[in-house]
Amino acid sequence: MPEFNVRSDSVNVEHIMEQIRARIREKRGVDYTEQQIRELAAVKLEKFLDPRGVRSDLLDQFRKAMPAYEPPVLPNYSFESDTLFESHRGIIRFFRKLFHPLLKLFLFNPNPLIRALNIQAQLNTMYAEREAQRESSRRAMDQLYYELIHNLVLELTRTGIEVKNLKMRVESLSSRLEFNERRARALESAVVYKPSEEERPARPLPPPAAASPHAAPTTPQPQTPSPQPPHTQGGGPPEGPGQRSRRRRRRRGRRGGGPVAGQFGSPGGSPQPAVNAADGSTEAGAETSAAFAPADPGIASASAAFGTSGPTGASAGQAGTGADDDQEDEGPDDDGAPHTGGGEPHGQ
């Protein structure tokens, strides 16, 4: 299959390349280069994510900003009763203790001072420990808050993306729905007008012994359990279940809406209810079984021996369909007259 038109003996490479590029543009729909497409894709993604300001590394950033807490080493002192007289030189320490009573006697009493400073040192230690504990717990709480915020941001982002996806799906579905509505309207307006029974000219029935290959085994036979006259088999192409069910609905309407299954009997004589009213194939099978129920017990037993209740498979469906077609075309159900021939062969 030639990909482009080359008609003359002289090839023009530039022209061929233009044609090839035009075909690529047609396939792609828009005349963008690869680079432009990549840029567009990147821009869309940024727009999609940026407003939410997602920072997936929020927690890492926080940990970087706030290293593990270590309580500071604060300056403190321990003040005891002999601290005032401490010295690394033993002799000085000795003389200070020696003259301590003289100090108390002539100058001032240092004991209250020593006591106060001792208490203050204990308080300082206590406050430092308490502050360290408090700071540690505060930082732990901060970390928890950050983790919580981080998880919230993630969930929010995820939710935002889901919302965006859902919006797009809704748009897609609504556009599809709109298209289907338009299509349905277009199809309705295009339905071919079909003349009613009265408007249709009467067609002569073919001779009863038209004797198509299908007619021979379907000569009218008495049907024991069915109150309806026996259906005849007609030739014609196989039809879809939708077509059959439409015809059946119209027929029911003419009969007054009675259930079809109740009017036909099963080969064994007991009424065979339709499995699913909407399932045309099942109903057709029931009808076919009824229409071809052999009156002769010998035939019935032979059919039972083969596990069937009459004509099987495609021929059964076809026969049933043909009977329906005859009813549609000739309208014999209304007057109850039995069919005698194979009917008008379809598709010929």
Added chain:
Amino acid sequence: MKVAVVVQRYGTSINGGAELHARYIAERLARHGEVEVLTTCATDYVTWRNELPPGVEQVNGVSVRRFPVKHERDPLVFGRRQERVFAHRHSIGDELDWLDAEGPTTPALVDHIARHAGEYAFCLFFSYRYYHAFYGARAAADRAILVPTAERDATIGLSIFHPLFRNVRAILYNSPEERTMIQAVSGNESVPGVVVGVGSDVPGNPQPARFRQKHNVRGPFAVYVGRIDENKGCKELFDFFDGYLQDPHGKLSLVLIGNSLLPIPQHPRIRHLGFLNDADKFDAMAAADVLFMPSYYESLSMVALEAWALGRPVLANARCDVLKGQCIRSNAGLYYDNAQEFAETLKAIEQNRWLSGTLGRNGRQFFREHYDWPVIERKYLDMFDRIRHAPAAGAIEPLPGWLDRRRQDLPAAEEVLAKLPTGPVTGPRQPDGRRSA
């Protein structure tokens, strides 16, 4: 008439493009006069290690005089200096340092040219970017003919080469795109120049069936010939061909010929045959449906010319102006700019036998008209006649003094390159539908 061919490496086992070009030209010109090749003792273009003995030897009937390289290339120093001159504002001194680091630094060769220049009617310098061409052309300016083999890379933006382009006696270009680029960067329109290129010894009766039988290649295939390297566009080729393989209608396989520096994709329809001799290579090209030429930078693709000589179409990378220009001028190849174009052009050649045949025929005609050896030889001899009777220009502009060499006033080479005109050179369309250069 005695002609010196000065080239960085020389020998039958040297397969670099410019070196092969020089050898072909030397051997062809030897039929018309005396030719002496002046070259180095190096065989490796990365290290410039002295691997061949200095002195004179005969290679295919041509006298070859080798000179030792003073020092090998230090990749770290070279990389650092290259980064400096390509990407930053720099001085002439920086560029000269870069040239020294690039090599092959052969002062003995330059001294020989300076002392014996009078013995040669002309000195043909191949590859402007190397030490031997820069200093050798200065040593024999009144008889220097340059075959630049310039590619569209940042080296062309270095200012030390611009006086060289302006002051040699003549320039033999490989392609119209190369000429346009050099004229734009150096303003050397007054220098006699002609687009010549190089021919190839393509066999008259290649044996495609022999290749298929020998290497067990069946079905239609495309061939790539050359070093399998990312710089040659092979990685992109693999990606694009992988996309083509997804198309159930495509039947072509890919046959790779050449040493590989890249991992070859594992696929039943990709075959790597390694390095093949010339006979097998030409047989393969004759058996192929199309030749891939994915390189981004080419001054002249000899492989493409050989494919055309064998009547095979070429699919080239459109980002290489030279290849694209050749495809347009010859009407013998298509080109691609992205994966979709690659797939579509390849399908066009594969599925339209008439197109493929016509492209091949055009290529054969293009080769005969422009790259057949008699044409190439005639262009060289005509240029010799032309400049022999023309008055010699003066010496090449001297290098600036110590202080000026250190003035940091030169723009980055990449900036210079970015300002040069791009695109293939396509002249007006001729009556037969082809474009002239």
